[in-house]
Amino acid sequence: MAMTIxxxxxxxxxxxxxxxxxxxxxxxxxxxxKERLVMACPAKxxxxxxxxxxxxxxxGCLECxxxxxLTGGRIVKSWDHPxxxxxxxxxxx
Ligand code: SF4
Numbered sequence: 806m807a808m809t810i811x812x813x814x815x816x817x818x819x820x821x822x823x824x825x826x827x828x829x830x831x832x833x834x835x836x837x838x839k840e841r842l843v844m845a846c847p848a849k850x851x852x853x854x855x856x857x858x859x860x861x862x863x864x865g866c867l868e869c870x871x872x873x874x875l876t877g878g879r880i881v882k883s884w885d886h887p888x889x890x891x892x893x894x895x896x897x898x
Pocket of ligand 1: 827845846847848849850865866867868869870871872873
């Protein structure tokens with residue numbers, strides 16, 4: 806039986822040290838961009854709160870860069886790879 810995307814993602818390992826490698830401005834005033842960001846992250850790490858601010862959890866980040874490119878300095882204020890040895894370790898590509 807073929808593995809689903811979710812099955813494959815579940816095999817990845819994440820090393821985190823409490824230092825977020827991505828910083829955001831969850832109050833950024835562009836509702837459309839916030840909704841696009843929530844939909845675009847393949848790991849579903851961005852969520853829209855009831856007050857329309859964006860919440861974010863860096864743990865589980867796949868380091869794809871989609872959020873950085875999509876928001877172009879808005880919402881995502883800074884983006885970097887985690888320091889050596891931290892972040893995602895892919896198991897199935
Ligand atoms: S780099 Fe990719 S996986 Fe990580 S938060 Fe941004 S969009 Fe999500």
